[in-house]
Structures are given as C-alpha cells and as structure tokens.
Amino acid sequence: MIxxxxxxxxxxxxxxxxxxxxxxxxxxxxxYHANYLRFAERARTEALREAGAPxxxxxxLHGLMFMVRRVKVDYLAPARLDDSLLxxxxxxxxxAASVELRQSVLRGEGVLAVLELQLACVRxxxxxxxxxxxRWRQALALGWQAPxxx
Amino acid sequence: MIxxxxxxxxxxxxxxxxxxxxxxxxxxxxxYHANYLRFAERARTEALREAGAPxxxxxxLHGLMFMVRRVKVDYLAPARLDDSLLxxxxxxxxxAASVELRQSVLRGEGVLAVLELQLACVRxxxxxxxxxxxRWRQALALGWQAPxxx
Amino acid sequence: MIxxxxxxxxxxxxxxxxxxxxxxxxxxxxxYHANYLRFAERARTEALREAGAPxxxxxxLHGLMFMVRRVKVDYLAPARLDDSLLxxxxxxxxxAASVELRQSVLRGEGVLAVLELQLACVRxxxxxxxxxxxRWRQALALGWQAPxxx
Amino acid sequence: MIxxxxxxxxxxxxxxxxxxxxxxxxxxxxxYHANYLRFAERARTEALREAGAPxxxxxxLHGLMFMVRRVKVDYLAPARLDDSLLxxxxxxxxxAASVELRQSVLRGEGVLAVLELQLACVRxxxxxxxxxxxRWRQALALGWQAPxxx
Numbered sequence: 001m002i003x004x005x006x007x008x009x010x011x012x013x014x015x016x017x018x019x020x021x022x023x024x025x026x027x028x029x030x031x032y033h034a035n036y037l038r039f040a041e042r043a044r045t046e047a048l049r050e051a052g053a054p055x056x057x058x059x060x061l062h063g064l065m066f067m068v069r070r071v072k073v074d075y076l077a078p079a080r081l082d083d084s085l086l087x088x089x090x091x092x093x094x095x096a097a098s099v100e101l102r103q104s105v106l107r108g109e110g111v112l113a114v115l116e117l118q119l120a121c122v123r124x125x126x127x128x129x130x131x132x133x134x135r136w137r138q139a140l141a142l143g144w145q146a147p148x149x150x
Numbered sequence: 151m152i153x154x155x156x157x158x159x160x161x162x163x164x165x166x167x168x169x170x171x172x173x174x175x176x177x178x179x180x181x182y183h184a185n186y187l188r189f190a191e192r193a194r195t196e197a198l199r200e201a202g203a204p205x206x207x208x209x210x211l212h213g214l215m216f217m218v219r220r221v222k223v224d225y226l227a228p229a230r231l232d233d234s235l236l237x238x239x240x241x242x243x244x245x246a247a248s249v250e251l252r253q254s255v256l257r258g259e260g261v262l263a264v265l266e267l268q269l270a271c272v273r274x275x276x277x278x279x280x281x282x283x284x285r286w287r288q289a290l291a292l293g294w295q296a297p298x299x300x
Numbered sequence: 301m302i303x304x305x306x307x308x309x310x311x312x313x314x315x316x317x318x319x320x321x322x323x324x325x326x327x328x329x330x331x332y333h334a335n336y337l338r339f340a341e342r343a344r345t346e347a348l349r350e351a352g353a354p355x356x357x358x359x360x361l362h363g364l365m366f367m368v369r370r371v372k373v374d375y376l377a378p379a380r381l382d383d384s385l386l387x388x389x390x391x392x393x394x395x396a397a398s399v400e401l402r403q404s405v406l407r408g409e410g411v412l413a414v415l416e417l418q419l420a421c422v423r424x425x426x427x428x429x430x431x432x433x434x435r436w437r438q439a440l441a442l443g444w445q446a447p448x449x450x
Numbered sequence: 451m452i453x454x455x456x457x458x459x460x461x462x463x464x465x466x467x468x469x470x471x472x473x474x475x476x477x478x479x480x481x482y483h484a485n486y487l488r489f490a491e492r493a494r495t496e497a498l499r500e501a502g503a504p505x506x507x508x509x510x511l512h513g514l515m516f517m518v519r520r521v522k523v524d525y526l527a528p529a530r531l532d533d534s535l536l537x538x539x540x541x542x543x544x545x546a547a548s549v550e551l552r553q554s555v556l557r558g559e560g561v562l563a564v565l566e567l568q569l570a571c572v573r574x575x576x577x578x579x580x581x582x583x584x585r586w587r588q589a590l591a592l593g594w595q596a597p598x599x600x
Contacts, residue, residue: 021345023338023482027475027531033218034191034473037184038323045321056382068183072222078277081477082356127228171495173332173488177325177381184323188473195471206532231327232506333518334491337484368483372522378577427528 013090014050016043020083030078036113037071040103043087044119051139063123064130069098070118077112079105085112091140097121097129099140163240164200166193170233180228186263187221190253193237201289213273214280219248220268227262229255235262241290247271247279249290313390314350316343320383330378336413337371340403343387344419351439363423364430369398370418377412379405385412391440397421397429399440463540464500466493470533480528486563487521490553493537494569501589513573514580519548520568527562529555535562541590547571547579549590 018039026032044066048055058064079085085107092100098120105113123130132140168189176182194216198205208214229235235257242250248270255263273280282290318339326332344366348355358364379385385407392400398420405413423430432440468489476482494516498505508514529535535557542550548570555563573580582590 019342019346021338021342022476022478023341023484025477026472027477027479028215028217028472029477032473033221034184034187037187038321041184041323042319042321045319054382065178067178067228068225070222070224071183072220074220075218078217082354169492169495171488171492172326172328173334173491175327176322177327177329178322179327182323188471191473192469192471196469204532232504328515328517333521334484334487337487341484365478367478367528368525370522370524371483372520374520375518378517 013088014043014047016046016087016089018042018085018087020079020081020085022081024079025081028078030080031083033073033075036073036075036105036115039085039087039105040089040115040117043089043103044101047089048136048139053136053139058133058136059124062130062133063125064121064133065124066099066119067122067127068117069120072116074114075112076114077107077110079107079112083107092116094132094137094140096131099132163238164193164197166196166237166239168192168235168237170229170231170235172231174229175231178228180230181233183223183225186223186225186255186265189235189237189255190239190265190267193239193253194251197239198286198289203286203289208283208286209274212280212283213275214271214283215274216249216269217272217277218267219270222266224264225262226264227257227260229257229262233257242266244282244287244290246281249282313388314343314347316346316387316389318342318385318387320379320381320385322381324379325381328378330380331383333373333375336373336375336405336415339385339387339405340389340415340417343389343403344401347389348436348439353436353439358433358436359424362430362433363425364421364433365424366399366419367422367427368417369420372416374414375412376414377407377410379407379412383407392416394432394437394440396431399432463538464493464497466496466537466539468492468535468537470529470531470535472531474529475531478528480530481533483523483525486523486525486555486565489535489537489555490539490565490567493539493553494551497539498586498589503586503589508583508586509574512580512583513575514571514583515574516549516569517572517577518567519570522566524564525562526564527557527560529557529562533557542566544582544587544590546581549582 020031024031024035045055055065085105088104088106090102092102098118101117101119103115103117104111105115121130121132122128170181174181174185195205205215235255238254238256240252242252248268251267251269253265253267254261271280271282272278320331324331324335345355355365385405388404388406390402392402398418401417401419403415403417404411421430421432422428470481474481474485495505505515535555538554538556540552542552548568551567551569553565553567554561571580571582572578
C-alpha cells in the first residue's frame with residue numbers, strides 16, 4: 001500500500017507535488033496519457049536537484065546526461081483537471097551506467113499510475129554509455145533509494 | 151529516403167508517416183521521450199479511420215472509447231528535428247474488451263522505438279469495460295492484425 | 301521597471317513561480333514559444349484560485365468558463381532549461397463578459413516575455429457570452445488588479 | 451469536406467492540412483489555445499521546405515535560424531477532436547532580418563483563428579540579427595508571398 005509523505009520520505013522516496021492544468025488534459029476530460037511521463041520527469045529532476053546533484057551540473061562538469069531507455073506505465077485511474085497530484089520516486093537498482101526507478105502518481109491515497117523506468121547515463125558528445133559520477137550515484141542511492149538492504 | 155518495409159503491408163501492419171517539428175524536440179536536440187506516445191496515438195487513430203472504424207463513431211454510436219491501460223516503450227535510437235518517421239501498427243491479440251498492439255517508430259529502415267500497448271474499451275458514461283463492437287473488432291482483426299500464421 | 305514580489309503583490313499583481321523542464325524546451329535549446337501560453341495559463345489559474353474564485357467553481361456553480369479570445373506575445377529574451385521563472389499577472393480592464401490581462405514572464409529582474417490577453421466569459425452549454433459572476437469579478441478586481449491610480 | 455479556398459494558391463498562399471488528435475485537445479473539448487501556435491509552425495516549416503528553402507539548411511549553411519519575436523492570435527471559433535484543418539500562410543512584408551506573416555486556421559471555409567507573426571532571422575551562435583539569405587528571401591517572396599498589387 002502506497003502511503004503519504006512524510007512516511008514516504010522515511011522510506012527513502014522523494015515526493016513531488018503538482019497541479020493538473022488545462023494543458024495536461026484532453027477532450028476525454030482526463031489527463032492525456034503521455035503527460036504522466038512529463039510529470040514523472042519533473043519529479044526526477046527535482047529529486048536529483050534536492051539531493052544536491054542537478055542534471056545541469058552532470059552535463060557541465062562531466063559531459064553526461066540521463067536518457068530514458070525504457071518505460072512501462074500502468075494506468076490505474078484517470079487524473080482530472082485541477083487535481084492535486086503527488087509523484088513518488090524511488091530507485092530500484094543502480095548499475096555502473098544505468099538506474100532503474102519506480103515512480104507512482106497519487107491523488108490523495110489513491111494510486112493513479114505506476115511507471116517503471118530504466119535510465120541510461122550517456123555522454124553528451126556521442127550518446128555512448130558513461131559511468132554515473134559519484135555525486136549522482138550517491139544522490140540516487142542515499143537521497144531517495146528504497147530499502148536499507150537494497 | 152523513407153523505405154516502406156516491403157513486408158509490412160503484407161503482414162497486415164498499418165503505416166503512418168509523420169515529420170518531426172520543433173514542438174516535438176527538447177533541449178537535448180532529440181524528440182522528447184513522451185512524444186513517441188503522441189506519434190503512436192496519431193497512427194492508431196488513422197489506422198482505425200482507414201479501416202472504416204473511426205473512434206468518433208465508436209463514441210457517438212456505442213458510447214465507447216479506447217483507453218490506454220498499459221504501455222511499454224523501448225527507446226533504441228533518438229529521432230531528431232526534421233526526421234521523416236514511419237509508425238507501424240499491428241495488433242497482437244484481441245479480447246472481448248481489450249486489445250494488445252505493437253507499434254514501431256522507424257526512420258528509414260532503422261527502428262527508433264517500439265511500443266507495446268494494452269487498450270481497454272470502456273464506456274464513456276462510467277469508464278467501465280465494454281465489449282468492442284463488431285465493426286471495430288473487424289477493423290482491428292482484418293485491417294491491420296498480424297495473421298495467425300505470422 | 302519590473303520588481304520582485306513582495307513588491308509585486310503590493311502593486312496588485314499576482315506572482316507565480318515555475319521551473320523550466322525538458323518538456324518545455326526545443327531543439328533550439330530554449331523554451332518553445334508556444335509554451336509561454338501554458339505558463340501563463342497556469343499562473344491565471346492559480347491567481348483565481350488564491351483569490352478564492354477557482355475556475356472549477358465558476359463551471360459547477362454558474363456553468364461558465366473563461367476562454368482566450370485574443371493573445372499577443374512579445375518575446376524579448378529566451379528562457380532555458382532549469383531556469384526559475386516568475387509569471388506576474390495583472391488585470392488591465394474588466395467588462396461585463398470579458399477581461400483584459402497582462403502577464404509578464406521574468407527570470408530574476410529580466411523580462412523574457414510579455415503577454416496581453418483578452419478572456420471572454422462564456423457559457424459551457426453553448427459558448428455564448430455570459431456575465432462574469434460577482435465573486436470572479438471581485439477576484440479579478442481586488443485580488444490582482446492594478447489599482448486605478450496606477 | 452475540406453474546400454481549398456480557390457483563390458488561395460493564386461494569391462501566393464501556402465496551404466497545410468492537418469488533423470486534430472486527442473493530444474491537441476483539452477478538457478474543454480476543444481483544441482487547447484496554445485496548440486494553434488504549434489499548427490502554425492508546422493505549416494511554416496513545410497512552406498519553406500516546399501519552396502526549396504528548408505530551415506535545416508539555413509542553419510547548416512548559414513548558421514541562421516528564424517525566431518518568433520511577436521505573435522498575435524485571434525481565436526474566432528474552436529476546433530475540435532478529429533477536425534480536418536487547413537493552415538494558410540502568407541507573408542505580409544520582408545525586411546533585411548525579419549519577416550511578417552499571417553496564418554489562418556480554417557475548417558472548411560470557416561476561419562477558426564488568425565495569427566500574425568514577426569519572425570527574426572538570428573545567428574545560432576549568439577542570437578544576434580542576421581540578414582535573411584537570398585534563397586530564403588526568395589522562398590518567402592515568391593513561394594508564398596502575397597503579390598505587391600494584392
């Protein structure tokens with residue numbers, strides 16, 4: 001069962017709040033399905049920034065960026081105009097040049113969508129894999145990683 | 151030069167062509183990852199329309215619509231500004247109230263992304279599952295389904 | 301000269317802060333020009349909400365909504381990835397069924413874009429003009445209107 | 451049935467056809483107002499390409515690009531899901547480093563929106579104004595400009 005922050009943060013998950021505006025919805029009256037990926041990226045960006053490892057510095061200092069290699073989204077219930085949503089982000093595993101994350105989009109205690117992503121760390125210059133620098137590895141591991149034994 | 155995969159139509163796949171504009175790209179210089187879902191939906195919409203089963207009529211005649219329940223995207227190579235892309239759509243399986251599709255985004259003969267989706271047929275009135283009407287079932291099965299023997 | 305809140309609110313303008321994410325940018329490395337309209341609408345929505353007059357209630361209680369009838373945007377300097385922006389909103393004039401607003405997008409003290417909009421109050425049922433209800437008129441006038449004497 | 455305004459091409463206007471998909475609409479059931487700017491940019495891109503002056507070559511050969519400096523949109527009637535639209539593009543005036551365009555979005559013979567834009571030709575390197583190269587000047591003047599005598 002998904003729980004709210006602060007319980008969420010105690011479990012090493014990062015929480016990001018957002019509001020649904022007209023731009024996010026479609027003529028079906030709900031949030032357009034592709035836009036959950038936008039919400040999730042905002043949350044990842046802020047999770048890294050708050051952990052002291054903004055992606056802009058990974059680019060400027062190391063010439064590296066994260067790219068989405070794979071994403072799987074389960075849509076459980078629709079979000080609607082004016083909804084106040086929460087995106088919880090947790091890392092599932094961290095490898096040399098990639099990371100697996102789970103992100104959940106919640107309205108109150110109800111889970112609307114669950115995303116599982118694989119992000120690759122790649123070199124800006126040529127798109128080839130690059131090792132995740134220590135500061136970003138640490139941000140991913142300590143700042144919002146799931147369980148101690150993971 | 152876009153090469154239409156010769157086997158594509160023979161295998162019952164629908165092809166939809168599109169161009170990449172500034173609106174589709176991001177500051178990384180490539181197509182923003184969420185936008186592949188927009189491309190795929192344009193292709194599905196046209197596939198149904200060309201098979202004589204537009205979604206607007208499914209709504210007006212039957213009070214039903216397709217909703218994305220699950221999507222999995224593998225990003226293999228980035229699309230860029232001005233690219234001319236092709237989206238191939240094929241159905242994998244059809245059940246009473248849902249359908250599984252595979253959609254591939256190609257540039258020339260190179261596959262840039264592969265999407266696998268589960269769409270549910272739901273009632274506009276309450277979002278509950280509804281049986282796919284015969285005309286849409288036929289469009290999904292005959293118009294662009296991969297035949298049983300592959 | 302445009303000044304920061306709290307000076308901003310003292311002048312009757314509403315301030316809304318936002319961050320630029322990848323989704324907002326294009327391959328030119330800057331915020332895609334159409335997206336300033338999205339930023340501006342987020343700001344208007346929150347301005348009304350904070351003034352106690354959310355658009356959702358205008359719809360549910362009165363069957364009315366605001367529609368953009370005209371917009372003019374001057375782009376002065378580009379916003380970029382990760383920029384922290386402020387949208388200032390002030391009303392210029394209020395009529396029975398429409399309102400004129402000016403919205404400015406700032407980065408620090410620099411003005412990046414200025415929007416002037418005419419919004420019409422229309423009936424959801426048929427799109428015909430409708431009188432702006434008192435609570436919304438008051439929100440527009442007191443909450444964030446520039447005072448009569450400038 | 452889309453009727454191509456007969457006088458359109460005779461008057462040197464470029465016509466671009468598009469369909470409205472779910473991604474273009476919002477919970478109000480109509481095309482989201484910012485998306486007319488996306489439609490207009492697709493049309494400008496194709497107008498230049500068809501006139502033999504693609505923007506990609508202006509960047510690669512001359513290090514120049516067009517940027518939107520000002521846009522004014524009048525929204526006359528809403529476009530809806532599945533609408534088949536036409537964007538007409540005509541140039542109003544061409545100066546050394548900028549051009550004024552008018553673009554109209556039509557459904558059948560009805561005009562839904564009119565955009566007037568000022569585009570500046572700027573250097574990719576530093577964003578400073580640059581002279582529009584002859585091929586692009588010619589494309590703007592001959593390919594789709596309204597002739598001097600109207």
